[in-house]
Amino acid sequence: MTFSEAQNRIKKLRSEIDYHRYNYAVLDEETISPAALDSLKMELFRLENEYPELITPDSPTQRVAGKPLDKFKKVVHSAPMISLFDAFSENDMRDWEERNVNYLKRTIREEYYCELKLDGLAIKLRYVNGLLVEGATRGDGKVGENVTGNIKTINSIPLRLRVPTASELNALGLNSTEKNELSKLIEKGTIEVRGESVMSKKVFAALNKKYLSLGKAELANTRNGAAGSIRQLDSKITAERKLDFYAYDLLLDGYERGEIIRTREGADKLANLLGFKTLKQNRVVKNLGEVFKFYAEVEKKRAALPFEIDGTVVKINDLKMWLTLGIVGKAPRYEMAYKFSAEQATTKILDIIWQVGRTGALTPTAVLEPVKVGGAKISRSTLHNFDEINRLDLRIGDTVIIERSGDVIPKVISVLKNLRNGHEKKIAAPDFCPICNSSVIRTGDEVAYRCSNKKCFAVMMREIIHFVSKNAADLEGLGPKVIEQFLNGGLIKDAADLYDIKKEELLSLERFAEKKADNVLKMIASRRILSLNRFIYGLGIRHVGEESAELLADNYKKYLSLKLDSEKILNPKLKIKISDLIKYFQSLSREDLENLADVGPIVSKSIGSFWSDTHSLKLLDKFENSGLALTLNPNNSSEASSNLNSIKNSELNNKIFVLTGSLDGLTRSEAKDKIKQYGGKVKENITKDTNYLIVGAEPGSKYEQAKKLGIKILNEEEFLKLIK
Numbered sequence: 001m002t003f004s005e006a007q008n009r010i011k012k013l014r015s016e017i018d019y020h021r022y023n024y025a026v027l028d029e030e031t032i033s034p035a036a037l038d039s040l041k042m043e044l045f046r047l048e049n050e051y052p053e054l055i056t057p058d059s060p061t062q063r064v065a066g067k068p069l070d071k072f073k074k075v076v077h078s079a080p081m082i083s084l085f086d087a088f089s090e091n092d093m094r095d096w097e098e099r100n101v102n103y104l105k106r107t108i109r110e111e112y113y114c115e116l117k118l119d120g121l122a123i124k125l126r127y128v129n130g131l132l133v134e135g136a137t138r139g140d141g142k143v144g145e146n147v148t149g150n151i152k153t154i155n156s157i158p159l160r161l162r163v164p165t166a167s168e169l170n171a172l173g174l175n176s177t178e179k180n181e182l183s184k185l186i187e188k189g190t191i192e193v194r195g196e197s198v199m200s201k202k203v204f205a206a207l208n209k210k211y212l213s214l215g216k217a218e219l220a221n222t223r224n225g226a227a228g229s230i231r232q233l234d235s236k237i238t239a240e241r242k243l244d245f246y247a248y249d250l251l252l253d254g255y256e257r258g259e260i261i262r263t264r265e266g267a268d269k270l271a272n273l274l275g276f277k278t279l280k281q282n283r284v285v286k287n288l289g290e291v292f293k294f295y296a297e298v299e300k301k302r303a304a305l306p307f308e309i310d311g312t313v314v315k316i317n318d319l320k321m322w323l324t325l326g327i328v329g330k331a332p333r334y335e336m337a338y339k340f341s342a343e344q345a346t347t348k349i350l351d352i353i354w355q356v357g358r359t360g361a362l363t364p365t366a367v368l369e370p371v372k373v374g375g376a377k378i379s380r381s382t383l384h385n386f387d388e389i390n391r392l393d394l395r396i397g398d399t400v401i402i403e404r405s406g407d408v409i410p411k412v413i414s415v416l417k418n419l420r421n422g423h424e425k426k427i428a429a430p431d432f433c434p435i436c437n438s439s440v441i442r443t444g445d446e447v448a449y450r451c452s453n454k455k456c457f458a459v460m461m462r463e464i465i466h467f468v469s470k471n472a473a474d475l476e477g478l479g480p481k482v483i484e485q486f487l488n489g490g491l492i493k494d495a496a497d498l499y500d501i502k503k504e505e506l507l508s509l510e511r512f513a514e515k516k517a518d519n520v521l522k523m524i525a526s527r528r529i530l531s532l533n534r535f536i537y538g539l540g541i542r543h544v545g546e547e548s549a550e551l552l553a554d555n556y557k558k559y560l561s562l563k564l565d566s567e568k569i570l571n572p573k574l575k576i577k578i579s580d581l582i583k584y585f586q587s588l589s590r591e592d593l594e595n596l597a598d599v600g601p602i603v604s605k606s607i608g609s610f611w612s613d614t615h616s617l618k619l620l621d622k623f624e625n626s627g628l629a630l631t632l633n634p635n636n637s638s639e640a641s642s643n644l645n646s647i648k649n650s651e652l653n654n655k656i657f658v659l660t661g662s663l664d665g666l667t668r669s670e671a672k673d674k675i676k677q678y679g680g681k682v683k684e685n686i687t688k689d690t691n692y693l694i695v696g697a698e699p700g701s702k703y704e705q706a707k708k709l710g711i712k713i714l715n716e717e718e719f720l721k722l723i724k
């Protein structure tokens, strides 16, 4: 990005953020999800970090959200109501601790106080001589709105502070001077209580049910419900909303942090004694490891809580440390909002790719600038069909909001058109199939575009399934269902693409959580080196079975040995260049091939045309540039599987086989030889003693007979597996 592009982008981001912020904070209208807004702010923050000269004092990154509404009287906060830095991962939290370590120039031995992060409206309450005199919103952090009348309708807010008994104060661990000073403060001084006003899930549901029946606009969420209720001119409305309040901070007028109340935990205890609710889930922990445990527990319990939370807040428990660490920029160093991962985020559309489905329908998939959403980094998003692109008016280069929850496929929710710079590209429906290059058709009022080649998907599927099969690339665990998912998700178009799959692409698929994605990647990585014979077999050249593939590979090895010295040939690390392989096969005549592979004219023709066909050359070129390496070492793919097979093979001993139909990869006599080699017997006709029927193409009546007698039927692939 050039400087002027950055300048332009920053300008657009600021005005977009400001637009949504104003709608939400001032008009109580949510026009974008908080997660998507955070995502935009994050982009702005990063750009400003890259170009600090473009930071202006009015940038959204330089302020605490909110602006006091004119309809309320202003309240200037005695101490600013600051916002928090956000963390979304354990790494973010470790970075936070490290920053503090660097700042303090010593290790952190302090305890942390872990709290739930309530999703409501922050409120401060001022008590003078024990009486509630003022309730205010945060506003912009410095100036808030006076909402005292509305606050007074909240039942869990005491209008007069409760006076703790002497023994209660003893339990706080205060000395006698401190006890006296605190008592004086409660009855004759000023105490400020800060906390969150929230609407419970129950009240929210009941209100929306009522509004729906009255035809009134429903509340968007509980946070919106709480904010909208408090920022009302009519206190009666606030009262019917039945809000709740939880305290999370106490300020004692005339005292510094850490004086009288030493810890955050102690502040919660005192708040209880003064008549406030605090969150009983809050807990003191010793280190970040325990913080992570707390976070995980809370995330599990989240749905069962009576109120909405959007994460946890982690604070240094020792309040004196708050003074030492202080504030940097707009937020304090001593506490961190450790939030749950957002289910929406903003990112850019880099490209649209089309893939062919089982029915031949072409489905567009958006290729995204990788972005973290719903706890995972993703780079693909489904678009369903071309009409969806039109409905969204989606263009390449657009900034979009995407949503992902759990392991559901991420989708594009909307386009932020204000962020366009004029270079976005419109998306046209494809004229030709991206797989087979056949023409694309759309019939009648059907939504989908289709490849006119009816076999397109099936052929593609079959080619890939053959390539991953046990005797070829042996990509264990990639069954037809997973391959189909990869195809439908636009992750692969052919077998070569398998070696370039990225984790964020896998996470864009349904039912693909971290662990499953990791397993698939590990397995593919373990098969990055493939023997030449397996590779040639895996290419699915018509009429070329394993035997012929082995012969072809052997002959290439012989050819190489004429060119290279034997030491190099024996070197297991020798990698075969596919471009050399192509040259070699192209140099062979039909007769050469017939001699080499011990095959007839039909097979040699098939082999010959494969190595000059544009479609296969394209695939070979992709293999050359993929993460796959070929070796001459004949059995490298999975030693484990060959061991397994030798055990299986002993089971062939004395078994009776019958063959029907023509086999693809080997002749009937080759098959018979193989069976005998492993101790089996071949008979001409089916009887009740027959153990296996091997079925090739166009099987005869033996097939029906075997089915009737319940004899195990093997197709060619299954048979090859058995004898490998």
Ligand SMILES: [Zn+2]
Pocket: 356, 433, 434, 435, 436, 437, 438, 451, 452, 453, 456, 457
């Ligand atoms: Zn096609």
